[in-house]
Amino acid sequence: MTMADLLKAEGIAQDPAPQFDADPLAAKQPHFAARAKHCIYIYLEGGPSQMDLYDPKPTLNRLDGQALPESLLKNMQFAFLQKETARIMGTPRKFAKHGECGMDFSDLLPHLATCADDLCMIRSVHSDQFNHVPAQLLMNCGSAIAGRPSMGSWLCYGLGSESRDLPAYVSLVTTGRGIPGGSASWSSGFLPSSYSGVLFGNEGETVNNIRNPAGITPHLQKSSVDFINDLNRLRTADTGDSELASRIKAYELAFRLQSSTPELTDLSGETQATLDMYGFDRKEPKINSNRGGKGLFRAFAYNCLLARRMIERGVRTVNVIHSSWDHHSRLDPELAHNCEMADQPIAALIKDLKQRGLLEDTLVIIGSEFGRTPLGENRPGYKKVTGRDHHPGAFTILMAGGGIKPGCVFGESDEIGWSVQQNPVHVHDLHATVLHLFGLDHTRLTHRVQGRDFRLTDVAGRVVQEILT
């Protein structure tokens, strides 16, 4: 009788005892029926300005140059802004309504605007953190304290992998200025590293160490792996260690990963029309910028297309990350430049997923760690006020597909976009909703560390039923 049998006979174990050599990424059943199977999380790092993109505030232009009433400023903290002398800053952007649903977009996002009827726009997101790293950790890992697993890691932990040959979780990073939190945004935190996002770089750079050392052909690699596994099998007999079976599997998977990655990144099967839709060969306008948004038009388009190709091949979660949207100064030219880079490929991705029938079970999220202030940033040393400071009080996030109500605008910020007026959605609520779409109950998806059950939503979170179909 094994220990598991014994436990069952005693009526102690309802579930079979854990398999000690079990594949951590084996597909698992969700808690209840899932709406989404895959997630593409487009993360525009730094805090894009919501009132210049998604959330029209005519009052803002009317009050341009005026001080904010003291009651609003009380208890507020800013990174740089000097409360006493700060003034409201209007926007030169023109907003218009799009789609049958009549969703507002500014003139900086003409392509995304054509997806209005597929998108859900939440204008009432709020966060607790106003510095980049804590806010990014909260948005991506559910806690401002470092060391927690990212959302994608939780999804893989809860559901396992559907791909035999590719990682379950990939981060496509279009390196601009660098991400403040580094790899924490796709780290597995206290979960085993098997649940960590695998970093792909700018165009053409995939998994670290995927290429054989110079001179080693796939054939040589294959016979090496076979020999390694032959000897590993011999050792299994000597040691009786079932962990060796996992090691053997890992070598087989590593070789398959090497064989399948070239196919993944080989775009020769894509039509010119597809490449054009994503904007592969766009001409990049000149800009005098130090924020690292330069020279990335093609790389960003490539990563958006690659995200679709990964979803097609069963990858669970893809992060598409670009930095930086942190416009403390020169917001107008730099935001315009970033939008010109990102707008077309993101819109193409949504349309492409839809026309291939993938949007139905792919959840697309477009977000950041916070928004920006309605006040112009007047930090000491600035000659002119040309940008906005960090603002976690009310900002906008877009979602599409995977069980999200299309053509829906949810939540309102107040007249000038200072705080949430209606239907607040906290970061924890967003996470609860995302897990829910994947058939996971955010209160039950837990991992025990240091004597405590941790979850993505800490001790909070409400599923935002109103934005679900």
Add this chain to the structure above:
Amino acid sequence: MPMVFRIALLLILSLPVCAAAAEPPDFAQEVLPILSAHCFACHGPDTEVREAGLRLDVRQDAIRELDSGVAAIVPGSADESELIQRLFTSDEFSQMPPPETGKSLTAQEKEILKRWVEDGAPYAEHWSFQPVQRATPPRVSGDAWSRNEIDHFVLARLQSAGMSPSPPASPQTLIRRLHLDLVGLPPSFADVQRFVSDPSDQAYERIVDELLASEHFGERWGRHWLDLARYADSNGYLGDELRPDAWRYRDWVIAAINNDMPYDEFTIEQIAGDLLEDATMSQQIATGFHSNAMKNTEAGVDKEADRVIQTVDRLSTVGAIWLGLTVGCAECHTHKFDPITHQEFYQLYAFFNNLESKKLVLGYRDGKSESPKEIEKREQQLQKLVNRIRRQEELLGPAQSALLDQFLVTLDKPTSRRTESEKEALEHWLADLQTDTNKLLTEYESLSHQRPEPVEIVAQGMQESRKQRKTHIHYRGDFRQPTQQVYPATPQFLPPLEKRQEVADRLDLARWLVQPNHPLTSRTAANHLWQHLFQEGLFRTEENLGVAGDPPTHPELLDWLASELVKNGWSRKALIKTIALSATYRQSSRMTAELQQRDPENLLLGRQFRCRLEGEIIRDLALSSAGQLNPEIGGPSIRPPMNKRLTSISRNQGWDVSKGDEKYRRGLYILFRRATPFPMLTTFDSPDSTSSCPSREFSNSPLQSLALLNDPVFFECAQQLGNLVSQPELVEGDAWIELAFHRTLSRAPSQEEMRLAQAFHADLLHSLEKSKTADLQAIVLKPVPELSLQQQAARVLFVRSLMNLDEFITRE
């Protein structure tokens, strides 16, 4: 997993007991774990969330009549006890735990509680809060196996479960195990042969002594400590600025462990070295322990918020390492499981609330020497430039001129010394200026940086700030909502604190931790040592000795080890030696069908563990096998080659590869940047250094395979070893295959392995016939004339495969 584990443990430990069901359950071992897992969250120490006024962790409260007129527990009567009634009822409205919590008890757990209540519901203090009890090791009749006291405890437990220990490991395995466990480097094949020819107890003990005396011992065991101390070479957060002097603390740890500094001193110096009378520089460097906390220097950060986070981290780290308790849980509310109140958390917090960093100047290095004439010439040029810059139109006016002065000071600093907010401010200021002005400023900056300066040699320590801030309880953990003022004190349930003055300080706290009657410190320390000589500790939730943690598998053995540690003047080397000499340690790690069936998790220690090595050690093994390892101890951290794009994801992007044979130094010296940790290390589960890490994960992933197969460092090792086995005397026959096995696995190949090796080699030679010369040259690092390029390439590929074997990266 822990719950399943606990049940398995309970079962296996109480197997003989189960037969006699009449035996009342043991409170600490059986009842408390159930109450803690299912009941205390709502009926525990935390008053804020307590339901129905019922508290189950204190007997007096649990048997009290409640407002509803009933009592949860009526000792001796399960029928009258509301607790038992509600456990067994099927009525979903009165059922406990409530169905919506998702918690439920198994039939066996309910039965245990019922029998306990009928037995009179006796309470006992949680095992780890009771004083350490040194038990006499049990004697087993006819025991020919035991070598020391440890074995008596282990054997008695095995025999009570009807099991026996595994045979000893082979001398080859044993000597490699010792080397890997004690110094983290493989034995030479000559070492192995010597021991195989004389595997006597004396020879074994001599090897243990030699390894304990090796300077590499401090590296191996120092790294274990650095995991606990969340050591890193950078701040973390946005800028992730380097801490170029952090390694001085790392080297302090290595030296302290090499010198076998008694654990009590080791504790006191790290927690409060600065408060010791006439503290030496070394004692102050030890306080770098507290400097390891992450630090947010993002421009515009709320500095007080960050200071509070660091303070909580310092307390949590001390709590995790010495107390084995999750003290941090009580930051926002009274602990759900352990008797630490919200107030007591802030009393502990008060010990750390006035820490500030202290730059310890160890000496000066000379800047470059220059003639006075050169200096004068440069200063004149600089002055001329400043004058021209001042005349730029946009910099006229007193306000602008003051700004210019401020930024000139920033420009004078080397880029690496500028703070994040200085960098940020400068960047924005420059962006607003005309191109011409920018050009002049750049000229000024580069000229200014040519000034020589004497360079301070520093280390980072900590000290008490002169101005002492008061400590208050933070309402729900929010420092913006201070409530009642508190003073430094230790929790009630632990031995009393002795203060030197009216207000206790960190030194009192440190001495309190290591007073001989402290129930937690010696247990956590002994368990820590045990854990790194087996794969698992004697309590397997290494981070948690509290009520929610797993009970120890061998409570008497743990206490014996703890008391032995104190008895031997807190010498860790002595205890490690005792453990290494035991028959328990020397067992084979082979998993037999019987063990797989009876005790798959090895709870009873009927064998050694077989476990994958840490990332740092895997690197050290590859370098050693290839004869490339640079064994130098200590000094500034190194940067081995890596793909540039991996660091470019963060704001701190530079990675200048270390020169010469610096890059061949041991893995623990690799510069650890928190925002972009060295990928090879994270792939092999190195801790992320965000908080204290008591036990690493040991995962198994295809990315690990890719690292061993293709990472440039590992491939270079294969090339070097390939070269070593291509020397003239090894041209003919299979001697080179033998040598490759010796160097990588410390043993000779078996016949079957030799057959497979020969076949693989023939296959390689055949495949390589088709390879272009350039490809062969890329594979072979240093061609030798005696062998063809194909032959040499085949040897490189062959040894590369050996360095990918599971056995190569595993301690057996």
